[in-house]
Amino acid sequence: MANVRTHLEQMRNHFAPRPGGFERLVARRDRRVRTQRVVAASVALALSAGLFVGLWNLWNVNPMPSSPGPGPDRGLTIQVGGSPVDVAMGEGSVWVATATDSSGRGNVVRIDPTGGRIVARIPLPEIGALTAAEGSVWVVNLRGGTVTRIDSATNEPTDVIDMPSLLYEVAEGDREFVPESIQSGFGRIWISTARGAVASIDPISDRAVLSAGDPQAILGGVATSRRWVWAWNVFEPPDAEVWRFSPESPEIEGIGVPDVVLDAAAGSAGLYLLHAETGDVSFISEAGQHSRLGSAGERANAIAALDSTVYLAAASGSIYAIDGLSGERRLLKHLPQEPIALAVAADGLWVTAGDGTVTEVVLGS
Amino acid sequence: MRTVNEIGRLALGAEEFETFFRTNEQRLYGTLCLVTGDSREAEELTQEAFLRLWERWDRVSVLDDPAAYLYRTAFNLFRSRLRRLYRAARRGIGLKPALDLSGEIDERVDLLAAVRTLPPRQRAAVIALDLLDLPSDKAGEILGVKPVTVRALASQARQALRARLEERDG
Numbered sequence: 442m443a444n445v446r447t448h449l450e451q452m453r454n455h456f457a458p459r460p461g462g463f464e465r466l467v468a469r470r471d472r473r474v475r476t477q478r479v480v481a482a483s484v485a486l487a488l489s490a491g492l493f494v495g496l497w498n499l500w501n502v503n504p505m506p507s508s509p510g511p512g513p514d515r516g517l518t519i520q521v522g523g524s525p526v527d528v529a530m531g532e533g534s535v536w537v538a539t540a541t542d543s544s545g546r547g548n549v550v551r552i553d554p555t556g557g558r559i560v561a562r563i564p565l566p567e568i569g570a571l572t573a574a575e576g577s578v579w580v581v582n583l584r585g586g587t588v589t590r591i592d593s594a595t596n597e598p599t600d601v602i603d604m605p606s607l608l609y610e611v612a613e614g615d616r617e618f619v620p621e622s623i624q625s626g627f628g629r630i631w632i633s634t635a636r637g638a639v640a641s642i643d644p645i646s647d648r649a650v651l652s653a654g655d656p657q658a659i660l661g662g663v664a665t666s667r668r669w670v671w672a673w674n675v676f677e678p679p680d681a682e683v684w685r686f687s688p689e690s691p692e693i694e695g696i697g698v699p700d701v702v703l704d705a706a707a708g709s710a711g712l713y714l715l716h717a718e719t720g721d722v723s724f725i726s727e728a729g730q731h732s733r734l735g736s737a738g739e740r741a742n743a744i745a746a747l748d749s750t751v752y753l754a755a756a757s758g759s760i761y762a763i764d765g766l767s768g769e770r771r772l773l774k775h776l777p778q779e780p781i782a783l784a785v786a787a788d789g790l791w792v793t794a795g796d797g798t799v800t801e802v803v804l805g806s
Numbered sequence: 807m808r809t810v811n812e813i814g815r816l817a818l819g820a821e822e823f824e825t826f827f828r829t830n831e832q833r834l835y836g837t838l839c840l841v842t843g844d845s846r847e848a849e850e851l852t853q854e855a856f857l858r859l860w861e862r863w864d865r866v867s868v869l870d871d872p873a874a875y876l877y878r879t880a881f882n883l884f885r886s887r888l889r890r891l892y893r894a895a896r897r898g899i900g901l902k903p904a905l906d907l908s909g910e911i912d913e914r915v916d917l918l919a920a921v922r923t924l925p926p927r928q929r930a931a932v933i934a935l936d937l938l939d940l941p942s943d944k945a946g947e948i949l950g951v952k953p954v955t956v957r958a959l960a961s962q963a964r965q966a967l968r969a970r971l972e973e974r975d976g
Contacts, residue, residue, distance in 0.1 A: 444968070445932070445936060445964050445967050445968060446936045446937065448967075449840065449921075449932070449933065449936055449937045450937060452836075452840060452921070453833070453836035453837055453839070453840055453937060454832075454836060455836070456832075456835060456836040456839040456840075456845070456848070457832060457835075457836075458831055458832060458835040458849060458852065459849065462827070462831050462835075462852075462853070463824055463827050463828065463831075465853060466827065466853055466856055466857060466860070469853055469857055470857055470860060470861075676882075677882050677950075701950075
């Protein structure tokens, strides 16, 4: 042990920070104070400009994407290959984003949920989180700072959409919106960045605009419920917070939560939060009331919600359903591999795992 | 409008903070280099942790151990970013570490490479216990796990590092 400690100390002492650290800190502090003032005014202006578009899209609300119908109790497991990073349901299919190497290249694999057949493999130079809606599949390109649009009718990429620049700098000269999470709702595609902002894409023009931002926030994801767009930060209490805002309004309401949020999913009545190490689930209603709901009882990796039921993928491989009203937990299935992501619609729940598989969990089983 | 006394106190506080910064910057930065495996990430976390402390300096400066608060803040920020990176890493999108090892002697490169291959939680645990000399309950608070988990993670890390040392020396 002494050897290890000695070597660690030697290694630590080797690393020297760049000169001028305090001067950079002063500049960082001054920048933050300035941009906080700018953000307050500019976000209001940007959201007002987007108000007409938001109202137009609400007036012309698209129906929910078609969900795969109920199927027989098959418990299909399909090998999609690579390292699955995300799964989404919509446009009549199951879509799996899978990385083929550590550079970020990968495939979007399209699966027919009624037969479990792989319908298409769509190669992309960069793979990330995805969502299926508005006639397309939308894939985040984290490194590229863009979103790729794939036409669900042809399985062909039709556009690579640039994210807007942030209204503030996160480092000197750096205003890049690095997209991470993506979700559909209110006729738009919503994207969040850990750099504290949410943007949305109009699927008619393929134009992305900023919706909300805070240079001090580190956002973990975005979701949409019946009335609200939601985003959450990754901070510890007392700074742990969930945002909600209406797509037509520039006002962000911050709701403090008592535990770190790992992931969240919107159901019919509000937002369900998965808390980091405990697997606990809490709930924020559409009215903004927070309450504890239940728990996986173990560390969980991902959450999904359908109506008033929450689905959790535990690190152990257990897939749980938690009743959104009573908090009662039910084990649905146990997978042999640690789950990565899950998606749910109607009677179908699909879970990706690190062994390159995606598994169907038939609801009601 | 601030009074002369308040301005004087603020000025003294700013000087005290600058001294605190210069005293602790290298140690924190070096620790975070080991924890993150990425010099850019380490610099970002160092700056952010100090900034948060500075924003609360009137309360932090009167604590028994402001440096402990600094490290706790830095580790909390690291954990927050780690959760993002963990999800990105699990998605197979490698955010490759960018630690500059130019001019390193061989043995340090080997061990540093070994440290970098440790899972992040093992890395943070062994650094918290062995480098920062934190008791396991404090380390557990900072890392957000139980003390017994910290000890287990650190033990796993030490075994891996010792094996690397023995391999190199053998």
